Amino acid sequence: MTPAPRSGDPSITESLISEHGLTPDEYQRVLGHLGRTPTHTELGVFSVMWSEHCSYKTSRVHLKTLPTEGPRVVQGPGENAGVIDIGDGWGVCFKMESHNHPSFIEPYQGAATGVGGILRDVFTMNARPIALLNSLRFGSADHPFTRRLITGVVEGIAGYGNCMGVPTVAGEVAFHPCYDGNNLVNAMCVGLVRNDQIFRGIAAGVGNPVLYVGSRTGRDGIHGATMASDTFEEGVEKPRPTVQVGDPYTEKRLLEACLELMKEDAVIAIQDMGAAGLTSSSVEMAGRGGTGLALHIDQIPRREPGMTPYECLLSESQERMLIVAAKGKEHVVHDIFAKWDLEAVVCGTVTDDGLWSIYEDGALVASIPVGALTDDAPVYNRPMERPAGLDARQVEPELPAHGDCNAVLKSLLASPNIADKRWVWRQYDHMVRLNTLVRPGAADAAVLRVPKTDKAIAVTADCNQVWVKADPFTGAQAAAAEACRNVACTGAEPIAATDCLNFGNPERPDVMWEFAEAIRGIGAGLRELSVPIVSGNVSLYNETSGRSIHPTPTLGIIGLLEDADDAVGMGLPPTGELVLLGTPRPRLGASAYAQVVHGVEQGMPPQVHWDEERALLAALKAGCAEGLIRAAHDAADGGLGVALAEMCMAGGGGLGVGDGVGCSVDTPAYPEDVARELWLFGETQGCAWVAVDLDDVPTLLSLCQELGCMARHAGHIGGDRMVVRDAWKTAMVDAPVAELREAWETGLCDAIGLTQPPPRA
Amino acid sequence: MRFGIVTFPGSNCDHDAYHVVSHVLGQEARFVWHKDRDLSGLDCVVLPGGFSYGDYLRCGAIAQFSPVMESIREFAAAGGYVVGICNGFQVLTESGLLPGALLRNNDLQFICEDKTLLVANGHTPWTVLCPETIIAPIAHHDGCYYADEDTLMRLEDNGQVVFRYAGRDGGEGDEHNPNGSLNNIAGICNEAGNVLGMMPHPERNAEAALGDGSGASLFRSIIHSFVEGRA
Numbered sequence: 001m002t003p004a005p006r007s008g009d010p011s012i013t014e015s016l017i018s019e020h021g022l023t024p025d026e027y028q029r030v031l032g033h034l035g036r037t038p039t040h041t042e043l044g045v046f047s048v049m050w051s052e053h054c055s056y057k058t059s060r061v062h063l064k065t066l067p068t069e070g071p072r073v074v075q076g077p078g079e080n081a082g083v084i085d086i087g088d089g090w091g092v093c094f095k096m097e098s099h100n101h102p103s104f105i106e107p108y109q110g111a112a113t114g115v116g117g118i119l120r121d122v123f124t125m126n127a128r129p130i131a132l133l134n135s136l137r138f139g140s141a142d143h144p145f146t147r148r149l150i151t152g153v154v155e156g157i158a159g160y161g162n163c164m165g166v167p168t169v170a171g172e173v174a175f176h177p178c179y180d181g182n183n184l185v186n187a188m189c190v191g192l193v194r195n196d197q198i199f200r201g202i203a204a205g206v207g208n209p210v211l212y213v214g215s216r217t218g219r220d221g222i223h224g225a226t227m228a229s230d231t232f233e234e235g236v237e238k239p240r241p242t243v244q245v246g247d248p249y250t251e252k253r254l255l256e257a258c259l260e261l262m263k264e265d266a267v268i269a270i271q272d273m274g275a276a277g278l279t280s281s282s283v284e285m286a287g288r289g290g291t292g293l294a295l296h297i298d299q300i301p302r303r304e305p306g307m308t309p310y311e312c313l314l315s316e317s318q319e320r321m322l323i324v325a326a327k328g329k330e331h332v333v334h335d336i337f338a339k340w341d342l343e344a345v346v347c348g349t350v351t352d353d354g355l356w357s358i359y360e361d362g363a364l365v366a367s368i369p370v371g372a373l374t375d376d377a378p379v380y381n382r383p384m385e386r387p388a389g390l391d392a393r394q395v396e397p398e399l400p401a402h403g404d405c406n407a408v409l410k411s412l413l414a415s416p417n418i419a420d421k422r423w424v425w426r427q428y429d430h431m432v433r434l435n436t437l438v439r440p441g442a443a444d445a446a447v448l449r450v451p452k453t454d455k456a457i458a459v460t461a462d463c464n465q466v467w468v469k470a471d472p473f474t475g476a477q478a479a480a481a482e483a484c485r486n487v488a489c490t491g492a493e494p495i496a497a498t499d500c501l502n503f504g505n506p507e508r509p510d511v512m513w514e515f516a517e518a519i520r521g522i523g524a525g526l527r528e529l530s531v532p533i534v535s536g537n538v539s540l541y542n543e544t545s546g547r548s549i550h551p552t553p554t555l556g557i558i559g560l561l562e563d564a565d566d567a568v569g570m571g572l573p574p575t576g577e578l579v580l581l582g583t584p585r586p587r588l589g590a591s592a593y594a595q596v597v598h599g600v601e602q603g604m605p606p607q608v609h610w611d612e613e614r615a616l617l618a619a620l621k622a623g624c625a626e627g628l629i630r631a632a633h634d635a636a637d638g639g640l641g642v643a644l645a646e647m648c649m650a651g652g653g654g655l656g657v658g659d660g661v662g663c664s665v666d667t668p669a670y671p672e673d674v675a676r677e678l679w680l681f682g683e684t685q686g687c688a689w690v691a692v693d694l695d696d697v698p699t700l701l702s703l704c705q706e707l708g709c710m711a712r713h714a715g716h717i718g719g720d721r722m723v724v725r726d727a728w729k730t731a732m733v734d735a736p737v738a739e740l741r742e743a744w745e746t747g748l749c750d751a752i753g754l755t756q757p758p759p760r761a
Numbered sequence: 762m763r764f765g766i767v768t769f770p771g772s773n774c775d776h777d778a779y780h781v782v783s784h785v786l787g788q789e790a791r792f793v794w795h796k797d798r799d800l801s802g803l804d805c806v807v808l809p810g811g812f813s814y815g816d817y818l819r820c821g822a823i824a825q826f827s828p829v830m831e832s833i834r835e836f837a838a839a840g841g842y843v844v845g846i847c848n849g850f851q852v853l854t855e856s857g858l859l860p861g862a863l864l865r866n867n868d869l870q871f872i873c874e875d876k877t878l879l880v881a882n883g884h885t886p887w888t889v890l891c892p893e894t895i896i897a898p899i900a901h902h903d904g905c906y907y908a909d910e911d912t913l914m915r916l917e918d919n920g921q922v923v924f925r926y927a928g929r930d931g932g933e934g935d936e937h938n939p940n941g942s943l944n945n946i947a948g949i950c951n952e953a954g955n956v957l958g959m960m961p962h963p964e965r966n967a968e969a970a971l972g973d974g975s976g977a978s979l980f981r982s983i984i985h986s987f988v989e990g991r992a
Contacts, residue, residue: 158871162900163812165773249815253770340770429873429900431965432810434777449970564970755868758936761876761929 002036003364006308009040016040020047021230026378033372041310041358041366048223048276048314049283049373052540057378058506059538062519070532072495074195078288080121080271081191082534083198084496086560088453091195093127096135096188096461096500096556098539102243103185107152111185112160112246116318118189119164120272123255124321126199126262127191130435131448132161132428134171134187135461135500135554139180141416141751146175149183150424150752156246157187158427163248164255168428169436169446171461174417175751178465181544186500186537188461188556192450199262201271201281203289203324203350208268210282210293210348211333214254214320217278218303220244221316231505231543250319250342257340258321264336266329273320279313281322282348283356287374292351296359299347309358309365324350384516385509394471396589397602401673405680405724405732408597409645410743412638412681415596419747423757442656443569444486444634445559456564458492460557464637465550467605468521470590472514472551475605476521481613481685482636483555484529488617489632489688491566491624492559497526499536499555504548506540514551515540522553528610529617531557566624570633571650572661576691578715579700582616583609584640586682592637593681605683611708612686619709620688628700631691641680641724641733644689648722649741657760660737662722665715669726676732680724691717762987764790765803767829767849774810774847774962781964782807786980795824798832804987805842806833808849810900810962820863820903821851830856842886842983843956847901850948850958859951859958860916861908866901867941873900875972876939876961878947879927882920885950886986887957887979894931895924895975897961899939904960906942906949916949924948924959 010016017027020043030038030046038046052058068076074091075083081095099114115132122129134157138146150173161168166189203210221244261267269289271281278300286293297309303317323344325333330346337344351357356373358366369376402408412418425440437456438447445460462483467475484494499522504511526533542549561567588594589603623629631651635643644665652658669679692700697713704711715724722740724733749756764782768775775792783790793800795813800806813824824830830852837843837858845853853859866872875898880891908916916922924947926937938945940960948959963976 155870162871162873162902163771163773163815165811247815249771249812249817252773252812256770426874427871429871431873431898431900431962431971432773432777434780434965434968434971437970757868758939761874761937 003367005039044310055377058380061381066523066533067527076534080124091193093125093191093193095121095535096498097537099185106243107149108156111153111156113244114187115160116246117274118187122189122191124272127193129166129191131190132168133461136173137179137184138175140177141175143180147752160248162429165432167430167432169430178550182542182549184502186554201285202269203285203291206352208327208350209346211323212347213344216301216303217315218317222314231541244316244318253340257337261336264332266332269324277316283373286370292353292355294357295348298361309360382512383509384513387510394604397600399598403673406735413744414747416751420745444489447490447567449564456561458487458490458559460486463554465552469550470605472517473521476518477525477608478605480525481608483557485634487557487559488620492561494531494559496558497533501538502552505543518551518553569655571653572647572717573630576693576717579690580712580714582687583710584684586684591683606685608685615709618707619704628696629690634688639681639683648737662719663717664723666725671726671728762788762984763804765793765806767793767808769795769813771813772811777964778807778809781967795827795829800832800836808845810847821855824852825856837956845958853958860912863903864905864907871902877927877929878924879931881922881925885954890982891978897963897976898965899961905940906946921949
């Protein structure tokens with residue numbers, strides 16, 4: 001049977017094809033798959049399903065190289081989210097996803113619906129969401145858009161996550177002029193699921209009914225996926241109708257109804273309607289199941305009359321799910337959704353013809369082989385080329401010494417990328433559900449207890465885009481190492497990763513080279529640490545007026561603590577000793593020091609030494625498990641000096657942030673200004689400061705020796721000043737912690753022009 | 762003691778309240794669905810935090826019309842203990858069970874952080890076992906307590922102001938007020954003392970793992986008052 005064009009459909013012309021983002025070659029492939037001219041509806045469907053966002057046509061060949069297997073992997077990439085085994089029958093279900101393009105166009109709703117989408121990806125697997133994270137990038141702090149964008153994005157994340165009752169516990173915010181025209185909003189959700197009760201989006205059972213549940217379909221978000229697969233030009237207001245509007249109250253009910261339904265024996269498959277809405281959810285379920293699917297589009301609940309099949313299929317209205325139920329169990333779905341005042345409508349059936357068929361009032365309006373939209377979608381191995389001028393950019397810069405380490409330290413602490421992010425996270429409910437043991441700002445990762453067990457998980461989202469830009473392979477390895485080290489600094493063992501790969505326009509060979517190299521670096525790094533990637537997302541075309549963003553492959557890491565009581569934060573205890581773990585190899589290239597003090601972005605990122613990195617992770621885990629380590633923090637942006645200052649500023653509050661605690665540390669730094677600044681602010685891999693009781697120092701040092709991790713007793717904790725001396729025992733840094741904290745606490749709001757929150761209680 | 766935890770479709774601290782009264786304090790507890798009217802056998806009703814019916818309009822404005830609130834009005838009138846936390850406090854003021862209203866925070870932001878509360882009246886059934894100050898996190902966008910001058914004076918004269926935002930040493934001062942509440946009010950009770958509303962979340966600090974655990978003293982107080990009252 002061949003679908004007939006509907007009256008009023010535009011005729012299929014070259015310009016219509018091009019408006020749908022299909023190349024002439026791709027259109028020829030459409031003709032090949034169908035053996036005829038597509039209807040307007042079908043053209044729209046090919047357009048979204050073959051968009052970069054849905055098809056991964058550019059990234060697929062590279063993503064295949066990532067490590068995705070391991071003994072703990074319960075569900076790897078390809079499903080709505082990945083699942084990793086944490087023992088006792090429990091799995092952690094998690095994924096990160098971008099909502100970059102919509103958040104630039106409409107920051108509040110763009111960010112809010114990004115949170116909504118990632119939550120659905122997790123609860124559709126029958127996992128109870130227990131935490132949200134986010135990784136945000138904005139243009140320069142003083143760019144005219146930045147204040148409006150960060151305000152809207154943070155409020156949007158808060159507005160959605162807070163209403164859902166899922167705590168937003170960790171993340172990162174950074175600023176760089178490369179994001180002036182394309183901010184990034186990456187949202188990650190973490191849920192808990194019984195490993196034997198996972199639901200997947202695999203259609204099965206010919207004749208089983210397909211149910212549409214949740215919000216009604218409106219005209220919002222049509223072609224959102226296609227928009228997210230294109231670059232911006234100046235004046236981006238035009239695509240505003242492609243941004244969806246969030247309704248967290250409906251999503252909260254959808255969450256509870258879905259989890260309640262999955263306790264019954266009624267669901268065969270379930271999938272959220274995200275990008276490309278009804279189309280991608282139905283196509284993907286049929287694709288995974290190797291079945292066909294018939295949908296009666298007239299049955300779809302709508303917000304307004306007169307919507308065409310084209311609009312219904314391409315709408316990205318939020319808070320909707322598609323369910324394949326067991327035949328005869330429709331009433332179970334109806335009853336549970338009615339309890340939560342939600343609609344559930346039978347709108348189709350699973351078929352065995354391998355076709356995705358759409359009917360409107362009984363008339364066939366689209367009929368496409370499922371494979372044409374999934375496995376047989378175009379795949380590109382786009383040309384790559386090492387960027388011109390990269391060699392020159394990688395030369396280590398020759399930077400004159402500043403001369404005043406106290407002043408440098410304060411200016412680094414006040415710089416927006418390092419400064420206190422309390423203005424951001426105090427707007428997020430980060431405590432609801434009573435699992436947050438280590439809160440935002442109190443450690444390198446948040447720690448959540450796992451109810452009904454003794455365990456805890458540590459979670460982080462992280463990326464240093466300056467390192468990745470400087471050298472995508474080395475920088476991505478460093479990003480992978482640092483993200484894993486962040487969870488290790490709470491005492492956890494990194495066990496799995498998710499990634500959100502934000503890049504520029506892949507049709508530019510230099511951007512494509514960055515993409516391929518960064519994936520190679522992430523893969524290499526995570527293989528070295530035996531951490532599999534179980535889910536992820538790609539966001540390309542982050543480019544405005546020909547200017548691409550820095551490559552930003554954000555990594556989300558899950559760490560496991562067998563005993564929640566072992567968790568530590570970064571704040572120093574009131575007394576004790578400081579031990580430096582690892583071998584510092586500081587360098588100022590591509591560092592925060594070079595950018596903030598000298599305005600230079602040049603040089604290579606710090607190289608990871610994997611044997612040392614593994615030894616460090618083992619020492620952190622064992623030291624926390626043995627109760628020796630009382631606080632830990634790795635050297636990252638701003639080097640060992642900034643890391644130590646951060647521990648001082650957070651000191652005195654146990655697992656939380658206290659009033660501050662001083663320290664006195666001796667270093668082997670030569671007394672020349674250049675050497676001092678290199679030691680304090682040079683960036684290095686594989687190093688962390690840890691706080692230890694005096695009596696435990698020998699035990700920790702011998703434990704580290706056993707594990708092959710360098711460890712040096714470096715100083716004492718106490719007082720109210722941070723003092724760091726060079727090899728001649730002359731103070732390089734000597735400043736009241738309260739002064740450092742003043743700079744750190746006010747830096748973000750001062751730089752952007754936001755209202756300072758009142759002082760910490 | 763038997764607790765009933767009300768679940769509106771948008772409640773999201775209902776499981777937290779349940780966890781604390783049943784797992785931490787070992788009391789009996791059950792959920793009460795918003796469409797139900799049956800409160801039989803309950804000694805205390807908890808209206809938990811969240812977004813009752815989405816609260817896109819005014820927080821708690823729709824909840825006052827829910828079936829369960831009819832029963833709660835009768836329950837409270839008969840002297841039953843009722844506590845509204847955060848959204849629950851908003852529901853209680855909207856329902857007329859407590860005077861005043863909760864407006865937008867004065868900085869127009871959602872705020873989530875620990876606050877020290879001065880126990881302004883330690884003689885209520887809810888505070889008899891509380892220390893002079895407790896720590897309880899706030900997590901709200903609309904927590905600025907407002908009442909007209911007469912009402913405010915009456916509340917103060919009757920000792921109905923139960924909690925005030927304070928410094929760590931218990932000292933009062935506007936600098937500790939996170940949201941612009943009049944008289945730094947964080948929680949009030951009705952004249953009879955059996956109905957309490959508060960914006961901070963004592964259930965979020967009822968275990969040593971999550972803070973100093975001082976929020977549990979509120980629940981211990983009401984259990985104590987119930988047992989004493991029955992004796």
